[in-house]
Amino acid sequence: MKKHRKSSKKQLSKKIGMPPGSLIYVGDMDADVSKMPKPTVTLVAYDAAELTETQLSDDDLAAFDLSAFTRAGKKVWLNIHGVHDAAVIAKIGTLFELHPLVQEDILNTEQRPKIDEFNDYVFLETRSFKYDKANLTMDSEQVSFVLGHDYLLTFQERSTGIFEPVRTRMRATKAHIRELGLDYLAYALLDSAVDRYFSVLEEMVDTSEDLEERLLSNPTNTELHMIHHLKHVSMELRRAVWPLREVINNLTRNESKFFKPATLPYLRDVNDHTVSFIESLESIRDSLSGMMDIYMASVSQRVNLEVRALTVVTMLFMPATLISGIFGMNFVHMPWLEEKDGFWWAMSLMGTIAIIMVIIFRRRQWLSSKK
Amino acid sequence: MKKHRKSSKKQLSKKIGMPPGSLIYVGDMDADVSKMPKPTVTLVAYDAAELTETQLSDDDLAAFDLSAFTRAGKKVWLNIHGVHDAAVIAKIGTLFELHPLVQEDILNTEQRPKIDEFNDYVFLETRSFKYDKANLTMDSEQVSFVLGHDYLLTFQERSTGIFEPVRTRMRATKAHIRELGLDYLAYALLDSAVDRYFSVLEEMVDTSEDLEERLLSNPTNTELHMIHHLKHVSMELRRAVWPLREVINNLTRNESKFFKPATLPYLRDVNDHTVSFIESLESIRDSLSGMMDIYMASVSQRVNLEVRALTVVTMLFMPATLISGIFGMNFVHMPWLEEKDGFWWAMSLMGTIAIIMVIIFRRRQWLSSKK
């Protein structure tokens, strides 16, 4: 959590005063860009009949000719891992004639999800999340889509596996997905990214349920900080998904010429999922607020029990102490003092009073440790 | 409550990476799909003159011919119980040419209420609730409607009895409802489902009133958790009814070609009910917040009383203890010590001080257990 926010901070000052469209990688600052693995560019060219997957070298990329594929009726999907290498992004940017601001946005991995429609392509940004349940932290990865008429580009820093299920479906012979257009592929990848959100949500619900149980038994400072952290995480998710919802909502209104009407029902489906996700998130936030209240009530309750313990102790000892004081007075004429069993009588008196008190306290349920 | 949320969670991860339109039952995970009762398909064919109810076997379903009924001027209502059987749903889907996503939505029993209008039919999803007052939990069931020009399909996992009153009305001779179209039947069933919400609401109000009374007398941790649970339940209801309101609101604006203008006043009536329901829910939520405040105030108040009890005890014993200490000093020359009744004088002094204090405390109303 903290790490994420820190990097998000560093990255921003780095850009101040730069001309717009400056290609500078903005991401995790602890990592040394020069030591990061070389970016990999994977070409998936397919039609209904066959599919080829090729890892493109720098030379391949330089010699890349989209029109060759288009003429052959092939659909082209280029997936780029490692967006820290501004040179590669610039090369691809030139190849597909991407606006400088689009290139900048791909490199700046702390962008807000958004959609920008240009004449020749639509640019779409979203985020992928990974929740670390043990540390209550969350890693997020930016995923950028560029959908043109004959190609689809996807950009990520690290492989997060969110595209894997789609790739598997594509490799199958007679895969329905290969018969459909690139807009359907873009949808399928987006859908896969949104599905991933739900697994993050599940883990948050798990943590939140654990938390709820622990709050009921014995709330400590740890629970307080867990609540605080979960709130933070849910807030961050919300900030990423809320604009995404707008983006997808825009798409479902068929305002983009890059998505065919036949794909719209599917986009509406993703839209339903994001709305449902946001509602679940709200529900978690609400639940966390409730837990905060329970925590505060528990702390107050405990002050109560501590004071009661003090009261009980004081009440149990005070009468006995007074009796011992009374028989310690130095009056010449005092009852019981010269009696043979006087001492034991006094002790019995103390004991009796204590026992009566214990009985009274038990009746008032003052001795049970629970309220 | 907890069970519900858990199942809602499991269900989601099951779908990750699946192609859209995959027919997989998504519902209560604790149940073994293979051991669930076989789905039943009930055909109700009717016109103003007569009504026939038939339980369709698998073979009947395979041989089902809608046009036969249409030609005979019969309206057809198919009610399916047991949506866990993907095969049956697929069969019906093929029969009525339902979009793969619609079939998927019917199987996925954790959908958000929504309306999707297609060329040949309108698809509508809503939820039915059952509130378990004893455990403060709530079971929910998804109810799907498909309204075509000549048929109405309804899908549920279990029979919840919400359609029973409508069925009874239909069976009556000369039933007005049989003279009207299928859109009116769809309205009647929807209305029946919404009516059920109000009985849930009533039980929540009951619980909430009990809670309020208990809070006034002796609030404990149990009440705190009841408040928390009720909030949760009301939130869940809200999440189901809010989108339903939009759905029905859409219908009332006569945007759907499947509902006749004559049915619109009835839909507006359902709309009024859902709005009224949401307002009552908000009122319960507000009331629960107020109870939370009262609970917190009560806990603080009780700390107050405990401290006061401690103060009173301390004040009652301290003077007596001091007096006994004074007469326990070993001075050679001390008053009262050699007097015959000195001891009793000292005891009287202690007693008198204690009595005066009790009088003062009573005047200040410090001895009453209530504030």
Place this chain on the structure above:
Amino acid sequence: MKKHRKSSKKQLSKKIGMPPGSLIYVGDMDADVSKMPKPTVTLVAYDAAELTETQLSDDDLAAFDLSAFTRAGKKVWLNIHGVHDAAVIAKIGTLFELHPLVQEDILNTEQRPKIDEFNDYVFLETRSFKYDKANLTMDSEQVSFVLGHDYLLTFQERSTGIFEPVRTRMRATKAHIRELGLDYLAYALLDSAVDRYFSVLEEMVDTSEDLEERLLSNPTNTELHMIHHLKHVSMELRRAVWPLREVINNLTRNESKFFKPATLPYLRDVNDHTVSFIESLESIRDSLSGMMDIYMASVSQRVNLEVRALTVVTMLFMPATLISGIFGMNFVHMPWLEEKDGFWWAMSLMGTIAIIMVIIFRRRQWLSSKK
């Protein structure tokens, strides 16, 4: 309050499963419908020249002929008290050709304020309130209006006197109101109902000011519950007036053909009143929240004072007790013990320390009961 909500609850379950338009009285359940007074139907027929008021018997109602009045240029206002009698409502419904749902809404006295425009009449529902200051409860009554081209119908369960001022104005010779149309009459009655809201508001402000003063002097649990109750009442008022505002706002936009343009400025005036009412209500709610905060602060403050009292007592007695303990030690060689005035010296020491402490405490203002 409680009673009201209970009845509101009962009423709802009674309707479940009923066909829409079923004429069943839904209102206060504690009352036995058969024992309720017979409904009275009052006919007011008037033009600029004269006004006649007649109580219609069942037979009169059966023989009622609206066109006779219309031909004579008379405007007709029928006021019905006692909407529990479904038969009478049905009779009038038939006479004026009211939609079954309108008849149902008139009988169901727990409706949300609304406006429904039909071809031949506009149907309007609102509520009238009566605030019982002593018990902090509120009774509400449903008032339904049906405004046709030549008639105005008004329905209430009990006479609440809200129409009385208008009636008085109508009876006056040369009453301006008699020269104007039925839409103006409807406005006048509605205005009278809204005016009544302000008298409820005044009483709430009174209660709330009393409450505020009591909170400043000596807040107890009673004040807490009063705050809770007032919040409840204000919430209920809000739920009734908010939809009414929409209704009237609709009318002011001249969307209804039943209200003449000349009446619009008057409707705008009522609209201003409802907006102003809602704002005052918000202001009361805000004020109640502030009181809750003050209450909580007071309770915390009091814990504070109790603890201080305990501290002061402990501090006053502890040194004296220690001194008495010291001179009670059994050392052979101890100062003062054998002195003639040793005892008094010791007593003086105790007294001196106590006096010094009291002086210190007074300076720190620890002995004042107020903070």
Place this chain on the structure above:
Amino acid sequence: MKKHRKSSKKQLSKKIGMPPGSLIYVGDMDADVSKMPKPTVTLVAYDAAELTETQLSDDDLAAFDLSAFTRAGKKVWLNIHGVHDAAVIAKIGTLFELHPLVQEDILNTEQRPKIDEFNDYVFLETRSFKYDKANLTMDSEQVSFVLGHDYLLTFQERSTGIFEPVRTRMRATKAHIRELGLDYLAYALLDSAVDRYFSVLEEMVDTSEDLEERLLSNPTNTELHMIHHLKHVSMELRRAVWPLREVINNLTRNESKFFKPATLPYLRDVNDHTVSFIESLESIRDSLSGMMDIYMASVSQRVNLEVRALTVVTMLFMPATLISGIFGMNFVHMPWLEEKDGFWWAMSLMGTIAIIMVIIFRRRQWLSSKK
């Protein structure tokens, strides 16, 4: 504050049951209308060349002829002080043909700011405020404008001096304001009224800053009530300025034919001021909420310190008391008792323990009065 609200209350019930347009003064109830000073009507007739100010008597008013001025190319501004005199308002109402509801609104001095456009004039209502810093109360005065094609009417109960700066500017020779139209004059007066709001705001900020400083040093109940009062005042201001913003916003959209396009930039300027005012108000409200939190935290903190004081006292005396008790035991064989310096040894022991404790407490910073 309280006084204001009370009068606002009284005034409302006075009107219940009245026909609309009834001319009854609704304002401060404590004042006796018959004893209030006679209303004064001031006529300001001007053109670019000259300006005449005349106090109109009742007879002057009766003989007033607007067309005479219009023919002479003079612009006419009538300012009326003392709106409690319904007769004068009625006379002016007749003279300028004002709608009965407008006349009623001028008399009812507790109206919400609003704008009503009629065929021959536009009617505008706003409020002027005066903040009494010492008592934290606020007086408000209603200011009504009627802007016709050739005249401007302004109505107030008391002279509040808000028009004075404008009057001074008008009296100057070659005053730019005299060359411009009546709409500009209306704007100038409105602007002057809005400027006054800012001086109220300044005083509130002053009070709020004082409050903040006092909260930091030594918060008491007084501060709590000051917070409560300031909230109240800010709420009341908000209720007056919020609708005013809408009114002015309407005007800036050039929807009124009574304001010339050249005046629009000036109206936009006033609009900016009201928006800025509302934001400052929100900022004060936010700040007050923060203070409430600080107050609550301070009270809790103080409980803390009180308990600590108690703990420290108890810990300092308990060991000494135990030691004195031990040497007061009556064992035959006890150490130190017969030693010559035994008593002093015991006393030293007590002192040493106390000193060690003080050192420990000081290290833990338990003896500082601040946390």
Place this chain on the structure above:
Amino acid sequence: MKKHRKSSKKQLSKKIGMPPGSLIYVGDMDADVSKMPKPTVTLVAYDAAELTETQLSDDDLAAFDLSAFTRAGKKVWLNIHGVHDAAVIAKIGTLFELHPLVQEDILNTEQRPKIDEFNDYVFLETRSFKYDKANLTMDSEQVSFVLGHDYLLTFQERSTGIFEPVRTRMRATKAHIRELGLDYLAYALLDSAVDRYFSVLEEMVDTSEDLEERLLSNPTNTELHMIHHLKHVSMELRRAVWPLREVINNLTRNESKFFKPATLPYLRDVNDHTVSFIESLESIRDSLSGMMDIYMASVSQRVNLEVRALTVVTMLFMPATLISGIFGMNFVHMPWLEEKDGFWWAMSLMGTIAIIMVIIFRRRQWLSSKK
């Protein structure tokens, strides 16, 4: 913080009663206008080929002829520092024919960000911030833009360095920025100002993270006031950026004729930044609320620990004190008293009980200072 608000206050009352368009400097009141440095006017005239920067004297300004530059194909940017000198602003206002209200707005340095489009130019106001981390205060500076067809004017009181990066880029030979229009320059300067916001944000995040850590270890009053101050600062930022967002949003909708379509993607980029900034600010505010909760919980927790300490001390000493009291009683017949080791037996008894208690307390984790 405080200083800022105070000056904002003073400035406002200074203007009351002034005619609109009065040229009076409204800014920091502590500074003496006559002692402030003379305003400097810097002329930057450029085309793609070359760029000249000249400091204009008063005479230069008087002789300034825009058309000379326009004819030469030069773009003109005038940057004015020191807006306190009304004479200079008036001179420039006359030169470029600025509306009196625009001139007034430039001088009034406490304006809300806004955009006003006139026939010949567009006027835009924004704020620049400087956060003083040590004192948690924030200085703000108003930056005004006037963009005409052939010129750009910028106004600030003090140089804040926000234009420096842009200037540096312009001075480079073959600078791309010099080839583009003045609208792009205006965008670049605005972008630079918005970038500065992010550095303020970073410092706030830093402070907030420090705060969070300190809250976890040992929260004191200082942290409480830091939270309060940060909230204040974030609120002020929000008030400045929220209207700016609207301004930029307006520009991106291509409603201004002064911005070319080619510049729109860049404006959309700034728009994205402001939206992202606002969201980060919301996130900080949310986080601060969470900290407030943690603080309150910590204070309650500490009361808890203090009471426990008191309870433990009392429980440890009370039995021993009672035992010493018992053996101090003066009974003739008492056990142990005459035994040789009786005293030590008693002491052991006291010690044993104390040790047993310590063991019990340790098991219950009552002796750990943390919960």
